[in-house]
Each structure stands twice: as structure tokens, then as C-alpha cells.
Amino acid sequence: MKEILLHHFNNLKNTPKTLLLTYIIVYFTWGLGMNAFGAEMEIARFTYWWQVISCYILYMVPISILLKEYSFFNQYAYGLVAMGILEFLGYWLQTSYVYPNNILDKLFSPQNFSLGMALFFALYFPAGNWLVNKINGVLFKK
Incomplete structure (x- = not known):
């Protein structure tokens, strides 16, 4: 377990600063837009x-x-777990307001709202990685 965590920590630590900056700008903008x-x-x-910053x-x-090195499906699957936890905690702790x-309650029912949100927002991981990769490639060509 220690080796796995150390490997993940090293992956984060070794992320190029330009790539990290691209992630931060894209996700911050995306978060503000989706919240609005x-x-x-x-x-x-x-x-x-x-909370846009923290989330x-x-x-x-x-x-x-x-997750960026994984296939689309694996990014989505792992992202679904991550977003399921985030959505659950957000509504349970009342840091998110529904x-x-x-319109989603009316379409899917209130009982399915947080599940629908987790299913939707899990797409952020493969879509975000694709978008950041494209933007970073254009801005910082080697």
C-alpha cells in the first residue's frame, strides 16, 4: 500500500508545472462556469x-x-467513484445546495438527483484530461 501511495505522490510531484497550471486554469474556469x-x-x-477551488x-x-494515462472507460469508472463520494458528502454536509x-428532479425524480450528478460529473475526468492535453499541447509545444 505504501508503494502505491508513494507512486501516486511521485506522479503528482513530477507533473510539469506548465501542465499543472493548465489543469488549474481549465478546471477553475470550468467550475465557475458550471456553478453559475x-x-x-x-x-x-x-x-x-x-468551493470551486476546493472541489x-x-x-x-x-x-x-x-487518471490521465488510463483509457476513457477507466477514467470514467474511477471518476464515478470519486464523484460519487464528492456528491454524497456535498449534499450530506449541505455544502451544496439543490x-x-x-428540472432534473422533475425529469429523473429527487431520489435519482445525486446519482445523475455523479454520473454526469464523472465525465469531467476523461473530458478534462483530453481538453487539458489539447490546450497544453497548443500553448507549450515542444
């Missing part, structure tokens, strides 16, 4: 704006970096 969209559409939002940068960026009778 969720609030505007009255679906869900963070209780505090700075998107401090939680999702390291996970994305660790608007009552929102």
Missing part, C-alpha cells in the same frame, strides 16, 4: 463560491492527473 450555470438554471450550486482544483485536478423541484 447550476445557479442560473436553479438546479444546484455550491453554498460558497470558493475543482484541490480534489479533481489531482485525480485527473492520476434547488427544490429543479
Whole structure:
């Protein structure tokens, strides 16, 4: 177990600074946009704006970096576990606010809301890794 954790820590530590900066900018922008969209559409939002930093940068960026070498399916599957935990804790701790009778509740039912959110947001890992790779490749060609 120690070797696995050390390997993952080294992967994070050895991530090029330009790649890390690209991840941070992309995920921060993405997080602000999705939080604003969720609030505007009255679906869900963070209780505090700075949760974009804790969720998107401090939680999702390291996970994305660790998953970037995996296939699309494996990134999605591992991402689903990560997002399931994040969604569960967000609603349980009430750090995320779900608007009552929102469009997703009406479409899928309130009982399926957090599952739907986890299924959707798990796509961030393969999509985010693809997007960051493309942007980083354009900005920092070798």
C-alpha cells in the first residue's frame, strides 16, 4: 500500500508545472462556469463560491492527473467513484445546495438527483484530461 501511495505522490510531484497550471486554469474556469450555470438554471450550486477551488482544483485536478494515462472507460469508472463520494458528502454536509423541484428532479425524480450528478460529473475526468492535453499541447509545444 505504501508503494502505491508513494507512486501516486511521485506522479503528482513530477507533473510539469506548465501542465499543472493548465489543469488549474481549465478546471477553475470550468467550475465557475458550471456553478453559475447550476445557479442560473436553479438546479444546484455550491453554498460558497470558493468551493470551486476546493472541489475543482484541490480534489479533481489531482485525480485527473492520476487518471490521465488510463483509457476513457477507466477514467470514467474511477471518476464515478470519486464523484460519487464528492456528491454524497456535498449534499450530506449541505455544502451544496439543490434547488427544490429543479428540472432534473422533475425529469429523473429527487431520489435519482445525486446519482445523475455523479454520473454526469464523472465525465469531467476523461473530458478534462483530453481538453487539458489539447490546450497544453497548443500553448507549450515542444
